[in-house]
Amino acid sequence: MTFQDLNLNTPLYNALDDLGFTSPTPVQEQSFNVVASGKDVVGIAQTGTGKTFAYMLPILRDLKFSKQDNPRVLVLVPTRELVIQVVEEIEKLSKYINNRVLGVYGGTNINTQKQEVAQGLDIIVATPGRLYDLAVSRALQLKSIQKLVIDEVDVMLDLGFRHQLINIFDILPQKRQNIMFSATMTHDVDLLINDFFINPERVSIAVSGTPLENIEQSRYDVPNFYTKVNLLVQLLNDAETFHKVLVFVAYKRMADRLFKKLDEYFKEELCVIHSNKTQNYRLRSIEQFKKGENRILVATDVMARGLDIDNVSHVINFDTPEYPENYMHRIGRTGRAERKGVAITFSTEKEQEHLKNIEGLMQMEIPLIDFPEMVDISTELIPEERPEIKERNNPTKRKDEDEPGPAFHEKKEKNQKVNLGGSYRREIAKKYKKPKTRGDKNFNKRNKRK
Ligand code: AMP
Numbered sequence: 001m002t003f004q005d006l007n008l009n010t011p012l013y014n015a016l017d018d019l020g021f022t023s024p025t026p027v028q029e030q031s032f033n034v035v036a037s038g039k040d041v042v043g044i045a046q047t048g049t050g051k052t053f054a055y056m057l058p059i060l061r062d063l064k065f066s067k068q069d070n071p072r073v074l075v076l077v078p079t080r081e082l083v084i085q086v087v088e089e090i091e092k093l094s095k096y097i098n099n100r101v102l103g104v105y106g107g108t109n110i111n112t113q114k115q116e117v118a119q120g121l122d123i124i125v126a127t128p129g130r131l132y133d134l135a136v137s138r139a140l141q142l143k144s145i146q147k148l149v150i151d152e153v154d155v156m157l158d159l160g161f162r163h164q165l166i167n168i169f170d171i172l173p174q175k176r177q178n179i180m181f182s183a184t185m186t187h188d189v190d191l192l193i194n195d196f197f198i199n200p201e202r203v204s205i206a207v208s209g210t211p212l213e214n215i216e217q218s219r220y221d222v223p224n225f226y227t228k229v230n231l232l233v234q235l236l237n238d239a240e241t242f243h244k245v246l247v248f249v250a251y252k253r254m255a256d257r258l259f260k261k262l263d264e265y266f267k268e269e270l271c272v273i274h275s276n277k278t279q280n281y282r283l284r285s286i287e288q289f290k291k292g293e294n295r296i297l298v299a300t301d302v303m304a305r306g307l308d309i310d311n312v313s314h315v316i317n318f319d320t321p322e323y324p325e326n327y328m329h330r331i332g333r334t335g336r337a338e339r340k341g342v343a344i345t346f347s348t349e350k351e352q353e354h355l356k357n358i359e360g361l362m363q364m365e366i367p368l369i370d371f372p373e374m375v376d377i378s379t380e381l382i383p384e385e386r387p388e389i390k391e392r393n394n395p396t397k398r399k400d401e402d403e404p405g406p407a408f409h410e411k412k413e414k415n416q417k418v419n420l421g422g423s424y425r426r427e428i429a430k431k432y433k434k435p436k437t438r439g440d441k442n443f444n445k446r447n448k449r450k
Contacts, residue, residue, distance in 0.1 A: 006032050008061055011096035019092060025050035027205045032058055038177050040200040042193055044325050046183040046305060047152070049205055052089040055149050055179050060093055069120030070144040071102075076128055076168070078156040080105035086125045086151065099123065106130040114139035128156070128164040135171055145172050149179045157188040158275045158302045169196055184301045185323035186250075204325055212362065214335035219345040219355070219366045224385050226378035228318060228346045229261045234375050235316070235344070236266060236296060244289075245314045246307075247298045248330045250321065252276050257382070258318060259298050269295040273303045301326050307333060315343045320351035324361040348385075 002023050003016055016022075024032070027045040034041050036058035045051040059073055066072070077083055087103035094101065100121040104113045106129050113130070117140045124131070124140070134140040150156065156165065178197055182189050193200060222228045236242050249255045252274040259272040271285040271294040282303065289297040290309050299307075301321065312334040321327045327345075335341025345366060347355050359365050371377075 001029055006057070008057065012057065012061060012093060015093050015095045015097075018095060025054070027051050027203065028054045028057065030203045030205070031055065034201045034203055035059065035179055036062065037201070040178045040197045041180065041203065042197065042200045043179075043181045043203040043205075044183070044185060045181060045203075045205040046329065051181050052086055052151070053093065055151075055181065056090055056093055059147055059149075060090075060097060060099075063097075063099065063122060065098055066122065068144065069118075070141040071121045071124040072144050073123040073147045073149070074131070074142070074145045074172070075123065075125040075149040075151060076131065076156070076165070077125065077151045078127065078159055078161065080107065080127060082152065083125050083127060090123060090125070101125070104130050104134060106133075110134070110137075128161050128168060132164060132167055135168075142172055145176055147177045147179065148172060149181070151181050152183065153180050153192065154182040154184045154186050154189050154302050154305075157186065157192065158300075162188065162192065165192070166196075183305045184326050184329060186302065187322070190323075212364075214339070215331050215341045215343050217331065217343045217345070217366045218369050219347060220369055220371055221348075222346045222371065223348060223377060224380075225257075225382045226380045227376070228348075229258070230376050230378060231346065231372070232262070232316065232318065233265050234372060236262075239269075239295065241313070243295060243313050244292065244309075244311055245296045245316060246289075246304065246309075246312050246330075246333050247296060247316045247318050248304065248321075249298065249300060249318045251300060254319070255298050255300050262296065262298070266296055270298070271296070272298040274300040275303060301329070304333065305329065309333065310336065311339065312336070312341065315341065317343070317345040320345055320347040320354040321358070322354050324354075324358045327358045328361070 003013065003021070006024060006029075008016075027043065027049045031041065031043055031051075031054040035055055041055075043051065043054065045054070063073065075086055077086055083103040083105045087101055090101050100119075101123045102116055102121045103125045104117075105127040110130070110133060113134065114137070117124075117134060126134075131140070135142050150165070178200070180193070180197070180200075220231060222231055232247070236245065247258070249258055255272055255274045259270065262270055271288055273282045273285045277285070285294070285297065286307065286309070288294040298318075315331050315334045317327065317330060321330065331341070331343035333341075334343060345355070355366070
């Protein structure tokens with residue numbers, strides 16, 4: 001397929017010619033029509049796959065020349081480096097288009113940026129915090145935004161930007177196209193999609209460059225966390241075979257918990273990265289692992305993306321990833337550059353369903369290895385594994401005498417009032433019998449489903 005098959009326009013073709021790009025990357029090929037259709041889009045693709053052009057080509061093709069000053073396209077990214085990079089990419093494509101592109105990010109003088117905004121623009125690329133500040137100070141009007149792109153949304157949520165994103169959604173026009181790109185799927189990303197996107201189309205570039213034939217895959221069924229630790233320790237004891245091991249876990253708390261346990265056995269050989277660690281700590285860990293000073297690196301999905309580390313002997317999925325794309329990204333860290341790699345996955349009973357999805361995506365079964373007899377099976381459970389016990393109205397349970405009971409005096413009348421919050425909104429809600437705030441984007445969605 002060439003770019004000619006994409007039905008672009010002359011200015012874009014000329015810009016692509018100048019760049020020397022002839023054919024679209026897979027994510028560009030798959031995203032073009034979906035983004036151009038105007039529907040909400042969720043794309044799963046890593047940096048380096050050409051995803052910036054994947055959303056910018058259709059947006060630029062359809063962005064008509066306008067003299068109005070308020071931006072019509074908003075691109076949100078997690079870091080200032082990415083703001084600069086995305087602006088550069090847009091400028092490359094816009095060489096023969098008369099449009100105005102501006103990048104804004106925190107940590108720099110806001111007044112300079114206000115002046116730049118005042119000159120008028122078509123596309124704004126921003127980090128969430130600075131964008132919000134510019135909008136609430138009224139230097140920037142967002143009422144004309146037709147397309148919202150959120151890039152690297154997994155990193156954004158992992159860095160704790162969820163509230164800032166929601167604040168921004170609140171001040172954007174309801175009628176707009178949402179386009180989101182993420183390298184990995186996480187539970188937080190899924191929640192955001194469910195809360196704010198309307199029937200999004202999904203585009204997924206699952207395989208991360210490494211051919212599957214280069215990776216020897218296998219798996220163990222393991223009952224629980226502590227037994228997984230025992231098995232992992234047993235494997236890692238063979239330092240000669242397991243000489244550069246990337247151990248994946250789904251989230252930070254699990255990474256810390258596993259690190260603490262492994263630290264009892266492999267102290268000097270061990271390092272960890274996840275988003276609660278400082279940038280310096282993370283860089284140091286990666287360096288040490290790269291150089292081989294540490295043999296074992298424990299990492300979360302989001303942090304391990306983009307890691308370009310050679311000669312990883314083994315990828316161990318300490319948990320079975322909930323989203324099959326993440327499995328592909330994880331195992332793609334080994335078996336690079338024609339070398340054979342090994343990927344081993346641990347699955348509990350609960351994780352069998354994730355396993356089925358992964359096998360479905362790859363259209364192959366991962367061979368099961370019998371659980372080694374010499375490894376201890378633990379019966380101890382971590383809080384997430386314990387069954388939830390819900391006790392309601394248990395008549396045999398005696399009330400604790402020392403438990404604080406209700407106060408022995410009645411509240412004064414004025415203290416009995418309950419603060420219900422913004423009276424204006426309550427009045428409006430009563431009048432219209434439904435929320436009339438701009439923020440309630442889910443209202444239509446909820447009612448459509450009924
Ligand atoms: P991205 O994934 O958006 O960070 O893009 C990675 C790099 O690939 C950027 O430097 C792009 O300029 C480049 N690129 C994007 N699309 C193409 C293409 N169709 N052919 C060759 N290179 C491309």
